[in-house]
Amino acid sequence: MARVSKDSPRKTSGRSTSPPTLPLASTNSLRKLLSVLRSRESEMVRLLGHFVRAESPSDNKPALDRLARTLAAEWRKRGASVKILPQPHNGNHVRIEWRSSGATHTAPILLLGHFDTVYELGTINHMPFRISRGRAWGPGTFDMKSGLVIALFAVDALRRMGLQPRRPVIGLWTSDEEIGSHSSRAYIELEARRAAAVLVLEPAGQKDGKIKTTRKGVGEFTLEATGRAAHAGLDPQNGINAIDELALQIARIRRLNRPKHGITVNADVIEGGTRSNVIAEKARTVVDVRAPRMFDMGSLEKKFRSLRPFLRGAKLVVRGGFNRPPLERRVTAGLFDQAKSLGKNLGLQLEECAAGGGSDGCFTGALGVPTLDGLGGVGDGAHSTNEHVVLRALPERAALLAALLSEL
16 A cells, blocks of 8 residues: 655555654644634635636636636745746646745655636626535536635644644646646656655545545547448449448447446547438547556557458548546555544544546556545535535645645
């Protein structure tokens, strides 16, 4: 199981031992930490509302850059060193560094999250930020602007209580996670290679706040079939129907599904043909592929690359591949044990779960760096009109994160 090593930036195997016993690990100290954060719940909600109203679609650079500047300002208030990482096309990313005078280890803890959302500008007008039934509702509340707030207040609480984390804290807040992390992946992997552990502020799994200890790898393949056009009535025998070829390919790849093993293959977009009286010359499908292990990922890649046409004279081109590796439990188990122990002293019963979707934590886990995901807000309805977070859980998650930062 993966645990943070005292003498090494990372360790991906070995026997699990009890979490270190430090002053903060006592129940009284942790409960005091939680009490401090509970007293600031209304401040957390106000900042969350500010972030949510600052709409930040993944494809809108001006909006993203405005929120990046807001995030940078909030971290500077907390004594962090902040650097804006400019991007020519995507939104700028934000890197923060917070070092306490009591740090005794050089390998940092990396906090990881994103501030882009799937919602277009103007969504806030018909889906406003609001408080109801002990929840905050609005676009991006759950995924994952609540995680941004939790990180800020966790560091705030440590500073207010005079607690000194043993490691420097690096935060990387990115602008393109929802669209594949193409401009941020290199930064993520660079910081992860230097880190002792990675804590991901993506939302919790399920409504009861489960920590995400596994995630599937995610891929996308495009199959393009080319045949030969012909008149569907006068000389159909001279045509090669690309749609027929594609239909046969879809039936073939459907057999790659292994739901009991977590492997899913789904053709979710299909296009082809021009008119009903013309044998289709071209057809195309986009296939979503997910797998829980690196081995499964490699096997699926090989099977897609080996596809050949069924129809004589047809041509088939396969493009794409996996864009996020899986997050496997071997790199999360040790950190989860530590989080569970700290959570117990906070009065929280933490459980773990698997997630079908990917996150930037998949990149860090694939490097063998101990990674724990789903430490952000507790709620439901990501990417929907029902998106919300539970307010009482905000200080609880911030207390858990603060405890982890102090103990690792």
